[in-house]
Amino acid sequence: MNIVDLGLIDYKKAEALQLERLQAVIDGREDNTLFLLEHPKVITYGRQGGGENLHVGEEFLAQQGITLAQTTRGGNITCHFPGQLVGYPIWRVEKRPGGMRAFFHDMESAVINTCARFGVTTARREGHPGVWVDHSRKICSMGIGVRKWVTYHGLALNVGPDVSLFNLITLCGIQGASPTSLSMEADREITVREVKDVFREEFEKAFAHTAVAAH
Numbered sequence: 001m002n003i004v005d006l007g008l009i010d011y012k013k014a015e016a017l018q019l020e021r022l023q024a025v026i027d028g029r030e031d032n033t034l035f036l037l038e039h040p041k042v043i044t045y046g047r048q049g050g051g052e053n054l055h056v057g058e059e060f061l062a063q064q065g066i067t068l069a070q071t072t073r074g075g076n077i078t079c080h081f082p083g084q085l086v087g088y089p090i091w092r093v094e095k096r097p098g099g100m101r102a103f104f105h106d107m108e109s110a111v112i113n114t115c116a117r118f119g120v121t122t123a124r125r126e127g128h129p130g131v132w133v134d135h136s137r138k139i140c141s142m143g144i145g146v147r148k149w150v151t152y153h154g155l156a157l158n159v160g161p162d163v164s165l166f167n168l169i170t171l172c173g174i175q176g177a178s179p180t181s182l183s184m185e186a187d188r189e190i191t192v193r194e195v196k197d198v199f200r201e202e203f204e205k206a207f208a209h210t211a212v213a214a215h
Helices: 013-027 058-063 098-117 164-168 184-185 192-208
Strands: 003-007 035-039 042-045 067-072 079-080 084-090 123-125 128-133 139-148 150-158
Touching: 003 150, 013 035, 013 067, 013 084, 013 150, 035 192, 042 184, 058 067, 058 084, 067 150, 079 084, 079 164, 084 192, 098 139, 098 150, 139 164
Parallel strands: 003 035, 042 067
Antiparallel strands: 035 084, 042 079, 084 150, 123 128, 128 139, 139 150
């Protein structure tokens, strides 16, 4: 697998890189790839919509320098911002044991194990892809797109203490869900740089056992 650190990158630029790598993986010109990055402030809609869960108008967002983007991932509305680790796996799943269910399970495992290494206990929530604390505080959102059995888009793990951008939306369209982060749960400031290195290791562990089968 290739793991590529894109740093802080505009949402649309990262999307273009995903689509370029997606086609290369489909064509067999590149191996499975994980992009790790942060985005400037952006609110995104998924294929299930999300406009009904945005609490402010587009004019307000523009005044605050917040981008609004329609995406081709699954799921509803979510946010990205500096202090959140985003992972985009461009991954073949056609021959991968367990298919899409196993793919999501392994992404969640990588996040759960990463959080555990910072002393934060997290878990899955039935029917809601992603990772949660006590089934009500969401620490990691997930949503993917698939083209010719290759995934793109992925996950967003809240790391820093400021998750205030979520105040502008109903988180993932789920009533009663509230955002949290590693820093909030650990009660100390944790950086994306620290988490990126740990997540890279945990992702490799979670996916290495099927990396060969994916080709």
